[in-house]
Amino acid sequence: MKSPGPDGKSTSQQAETRLVTAGRDPIAQKGFVNPAVFHGSTVLYPTADDLHAHRSEFTYGRHGSPTTRALQDVMMALEGPQCAGVGIAPSGLAAISTTLLSVTKAGDHLLVCDNVYRPSRNFCNGVLARYGVETTYFDPAIGAGIARLFKPNTRAVLVEAPGSQSFEMPDIPAIAEVAHARGAIVIDDNTWATPLFHRSLDLGVDISMQAATKYIGGHSDIMFGTISANAKAWPMVQETIRLLGVCAGPDDVYLALRGTRTLAVRLAQHHRSGLEMARWLAARPEVARVLHPGLESDPGHAIWKRDFTGASGLFSIVLKPVPQKAVDALLDAVTLFGMGYSWGGFESLVIPFDCDSYRTATKWSPGGPTLRLHIGLENVDDLKADLDRGFAALKAAQ
Ligand SMILES: *Cc1c(COP(=O)(O)O)cnc(C)c1O
Numbered sequence: 001m002k003s004p005g006p007d008g009k010s011t012s013q014q015a016e017t018r019l020v021t022a023g024r025d026p027i028a029q030k031g032f033v034n035p036a037v038f039h040g041s042t043v044l045y046p047t048a049d050d051l052h053a054h055r056s057e058f059t060y061g062r063h064g065s066p067t068t069r070a071l072q073d074v075m076m077a078l079e080g081p082q083c084a085g086v087g088i089a090p091s092g093l094a095a096i097s098t099t100l101l102s103v104t105k106a107g108d109h110l111l112v113c114d115n116v117y118r119p120s121r122n123f124c125n126g127v128l129a130r131y132g133v134e135t136t137y138f139d140p141a142i143g144a145g146i147a148r149l150f151k152p153n154t155r156a157v158l159v160e161a162p163g164s165q166s167f168e169m170p171d172i173p174a175i176a177e178v179a180h181a182r183g184a185i186v187i188d189d190n191t192w193a194t195p196l197f198h199r200s201l202d203l204g205v206d207i208s209m210q211a212a213t214k215y216i217g218g219h220s221d222i223m224f225g226t227i228s229a230n231a232k233a234w235p236m237v238q239e240t241i242r243l244l245g246v247c248a249g250p251d252d253v254y255l256a257l258r259g260t261r262t263l264a265v266r267l268a269q270h271h272r273s274g275l276e277m278a279r280w281l282a283a284r285p286e287v288a289r290v291l292h293p294g295l296e297s298d299p300g301h302a303i304w305k306r307d308f309t310g311a312s313g314l315f316s317i318v319l320k321p322v323p324q325k326a327v328d329a330l331l332d333a334v335t336l337f338g339m340g341y342s343w344g345g346f347e348s349l350v351i352p353f354d355c356d357s358y359r360t361a362t363k364w365s366p367g368g369p370t371l372r373l374h375i376g377l378e379n380v381d382d383l384k385a386d387l388d389r390g391f392a393a394l395k396a397a398q
Contacts, residue, residue, distance in 0.1 A: 015078060015196055016264040023257065024074035026064065037241060037254045038065035060248045064088075071257040075195075078260070079208065082201035085234040087227035087241045090248045092191060092211020095225030097123050100158070102240035103185045103233070106132035108155040111179075113170055114361040115140045117189060118213075121358065126160075137361040140168035141299075147178045154182060160189040161198070161307075162300055164343075165353045165372055166364065167291040167316060169300025172307060176204025184392055185233055190216070191344070195228070196267055197310035206233040214344025218259040218266050222344075223253045238365025266346075266377065270313030273383070274375040280384055281317050281373075286391050288368050289318040313375035314343050316353070318366040319394075326397040327352060327369045332395035335393050336378055336386040343374035348383060350374075 013021070029035055041061035043145055044049040058065055064072075068088055074085040089095040100123065104110060114137045124135040138149055140163060157179045162169045176186045188205040190198055194215050200208040210216055212224035225248075229237045240246075270295075278292040292315035293304035304311070319327065331339055337350040353372050355364040375383065 001323050013032075016397060018077040019074065019196075019260055019264050022077035022241055023070035024138070025070070030135060031103075034163065035066050035070045035254075035257075037250045038067045039250050040065055048170075054336070060244060061103050064247075065250065065253075065256070067250055067257065068248075069252045071226075071253055071260070072203060072256065073229055074260045075210075079201050079228045080195070080199050082230045085238055087223035087229070087237050087246070088248050089241075089246050090252070091223040092213050092225040093117075093119050093123070094246060095209040095211070095227045096120050096189065098156075098240055098244060098246050099187055099227050099237065099246070100124070100128060100133075100156070102236045103129075103156045103207070104128065104133045105155075108133050108352075109151045109153045110135045111146065111149055111154060111157040111184075112149045113140050113159045113163070114359050115158075115168050115170075115355070116139060116158060116160045117164060117191075118162075118358055119393045120158065120189065138357075139362050140170045142213055143171040143174040144178055146175050147305060150178070150182050150184070153230055154184050156185040156187060158187045158189070158190075159198075162192060162293050162304075164192055164314060165316060165370075166263075166355050167293055167298075167300065169293045169298075169303040171303055173199065173203050173282050180204065187359045189205055192312050192314060193310065194263065194267065194312070196263060197271075197312070199309045201228065201230055203307055206230050207237060212256050213342065215263065215267060216256050216259045217344070218263065219255070219345055220342065222346065224248060224252050224256045226256075238300040253345070267310060267312060270375060271310045273377070273380050274311055274313035276327070276380050277373070277375050277383060278315055278379075281387075284391065286319055286322075286394060289366070291316040291318070300309050312344070314372070315375075316372045318368055319369045319371065321368045322394060322398055324369070326394045327371070329397035330390040330394040332392040334386045336383055337373065337390070343372075346377045348374055348376035348378055348386075 043058050072086040159170045179186045185206045187207045188200040190200050190208045191211040195211050207229045210226045278290050281287050282290045293300035296309035337348045
């Protein structure tokens with residue numbers, strides 16, 4: 001039987017091709033292009049000798065199955081040659097907490113970008129603080145200036161590029177250079193761009209994690225996380241995953257794998273539609289500012305252009321000052337933009353947000369009400385018409 005091509009680790013293939021070919025083993029699957037969904041805990045060993053030697057490709061359900069292996073192979077192929085291993089977690093937040101537990105111990109110091117996902121902060125301020133790890137937050141625009149925040153016990157730096165509410169773009173290569181000179185590990189929450197648009201392991205990041213709940217899954221029907229690590233960091237991540245017993249259910253593993261097969265076409269559309277909607281919104285009289293690093297006017301644009309090959313469909317807008325009831329009228333008037341947390345699925349979403357209540361290293365004062373938009377896969381003219389209705393309701397409610 002013809003195999004689908006090189007094993008997916010080939011770097012001569014483009015990413016779109018690797019997303020389609022990696023992790024496929026039709027001979028093992030009796031010809032089927034996709035692996036089975038292995039619902040399994042027990043793995044049987046054929047002989048006592050095999051049992052004693054743990055001689056088996058798979059040893060126990062928690063440690064993986066052919067379904068998880070297929071997904072790990074796709075993620076490895078997508079991350080590129082720096083990737084030494086991919087861990088699987090039951091949610092994006094579990095991927096972050098597992099990663100942070102992998103690289104810290106009592107008495108360590110951690111540097112965290114002020115724009116990271118709020119529950120990541122809660123984990124640092126809650127669990128890590130209880131276990132004696134101190135966190136210092138830093139300005140996303142700090143760049144090489146992060147050097148002055150390092151202490152002798154600084155073990156790791158966590159960044160998110162861009163932050164998923166305010167969209168500031170930290171300079172990852174500059175931060176990584178300083179961190180590596182001081183022996184610290186660099187962790188990137190790469191959920192916004194995915195490794196398709198941002199090969200963070202190639203840019204000096206040691207551990208790149210995904211809330212695969214978002215674009216990898218892509219259909220708003222799973223909770224899932226992945227942790228990709230380079231050769232330096234993978235042994236720590238792998239050991240912690242084993243010690244904690246972190247794993248995910250087989251149906252979610254399968255749906256994440258299925259999501260990877262269409263990731264490239266979905267993200268290309270989110271990129272196009274997102275930028276078109278961002279430009280359209282930037283020209284609206286009701287909008288003071290659009291926070292999207294793909295726009296030439298954005299302060300993070302130069303970094304985005306240098307380090308990213310595309311943008312996803314998530315960005316924010318700052319409205320000109322209006323009463324809250326006018327913002328609520330807009331939210332109630334739109335119908336294609338659902339009000340809900342999360343993003344990365346096929347559907348458009350909108351939520352109001354406010355970073356001011358939890359930021360500590362920087363002051364967040366956008367100058368007007370802020371909305372985060374996820375541009376889904378609907379037709380952009382329909383989305384514009386929906387927002388037109390929203391803006392009319394906003395005007396009428398002032
Ligand atoms: C949603 C999200 C997470 C957490 O993912 P869950 O799967 O919801 O736990 C982490 N980081 C970012 C940037 C996210 O948007």
